[in-house]
Amino acid sequence: MCLLQLRMSKELEELSPLGDSGHGDGSEEETEEDDEPKICQVCGDKSTGYHFNAMTCEGCKGFFRRAMKRPAQLCCPFQNACVITKSNRRQCQSCRLQKCLSIGMKRELIMSDEAVEKRRMQIRRKRMQEPVTLSPQQETVIQELLTAHHKTFDMTCANFVQFRPLDRDQKSISEHSLEPDSGRFFHTTMHKPPSEDAMQRNISFSSPSSPSSSVQSTENKEWKQHKSAIFTTLPHFTDLTTHMIKNIINFSKTLTMFRALIIEDQIALLKGATFEIILIHFNMFFNEVTGIWECGPLQYCLDDAMQAGFHRHLLDPMMNFHYTLRKLHLREEEYVLMQAISLFSPDRFGVTHHSVIDRNQETLALTLKTYIEAKRSEPNKHLLYPKIMACLTEMRSMNEEYTKQVLKIQDIQPDVSPLLLEIISKDR
The missing domain is CATH 1.10.565.10 (Retinoid X Receptor)
Incomplete structure (x- = not known):
């Protein structure tokens, strides 16, 4: 199971520069000279890089992508002023989405399902073309x-x-x-x-x-x-x-x-x-x-x-x-x-x-x-x-x-x- 998760994670990393991040050099901007850990600007969790023009964690990256593709209107059950944290980020989708937009995440940088699949196929073909060698x-x-x-x-x-x-x-x-x-x-x-x-x-x-x-x-x-x-x-x-x-x-x-x-x-x-x-x-x-x-x-x-x-x-x-x-x-x-x-x-x-x-x-x-x-x-x-x-x-x-x-x-x-x-x- 761990090997499967590792392979999936590796594939996601390869997809992120063109697929989810919307920022070609996101991984480079994530690691600066001070080597301090980066924090998600939406919920405060550990960031994995720039995604759709903002530094976020994997959870908020995926949430923003799903929310932008969802036709339903989100509504806050409280007063539209929820403080989004790592522990409560699932409680109010409306305020979480507003926080994503306020930090500069852009809908136009989200790739379509067809584009994502095409990108994955390109990665698979590239791997197949690479010569296999003994370690x-x-x-x-x-x-x-x-x-x-x-x-x-x-x-x-x-x-x-x-x-x-x-x-x-x-x-x-x-x-x-x-x-x-x-x-x-x-x-x-x-x-x-x-x-x-x-x-x-x-x-x-x-x-x-x-x-x-x-x-x-x-x-x-x-x-x-x-x-x-x-x-x-x-x-x-x-x-x-x-x-x-x-x-x-x-x-x-x-x-x-x-x-x-x-x-x-x-x-x-x-x-x-x-x-x-x-x-x-x-x-x-x-x-x-x-x-x-x-x-x-x-x-x-x-x-x-x-x-x-x-x-x-x-x-x-x-x-x-x-x-x-x-x-x-x-x-x-x-x-x-x-x-x-x-x-x-x-x-x-x-x-x-x-x-x-x-x-x-x-x-x-x-x-x-x-x-x-x-x-x-x-x-x-x-x-x-x-x-x-x-x-x-x-x-x-x-x-x-x-x-x-x-x-x-x-x-x-x-x-x-x-x-x-x-x-x-x-x-x-």
């Missing part, structure tokens, strides 16, 4: 995010060869593969990491809750099929998951806004955002033509994720997400701002200082919006920001299914990373 603070935020990203994220994926081999066994998934139309991939992702600092201080997390006993019969059937499958790619994806979690922890710890939070909120934010940030990371590798994740020395397809134990309740929406986001052709700055917005989500489970995190997220979201307006030149660039925000919302909706599938994989084939199990757990 120094926003430039600093972007640079810090890029620096942290470059330190903790390797686009060459050179470390991927250090994981346990990606042993593909196509026969093991033949019984429960997806239809040819939906055959794509998702790497194993992570959901909700704890802070490395917290672990070093022996801050423990409760063990993951057991999956619900009431599941649909179709899901039971699919998971019975998984029980007979050989999870040949699971060791590789377990190592990959652990590696990516550590990178995200290091990325977050580099950020000034993140380090300023209490350790409990750091843990809560990491637990809630890791799955989404890894989705964003792997979208940078995604080839929307082939449906393949091209990660340096390795390439992943949907069958690899299926051999790790994931199935279509997660993979189908995951693929739609990757195609949607990749087709936006985001720049690196937009990617890092997107993952920072995801990180600073005040509604994560376990967050205590919601207002601080909410302000951080608002700053990041406004920076992203301004960056798009300032750096993009496409005619439909105004659509990019809401599309990015929609992708962030879509990632949130996948969290529950991802957690459920990881827990079921662990029940069938206990080779899930302990770090990942702590991430998907919730403190009770």
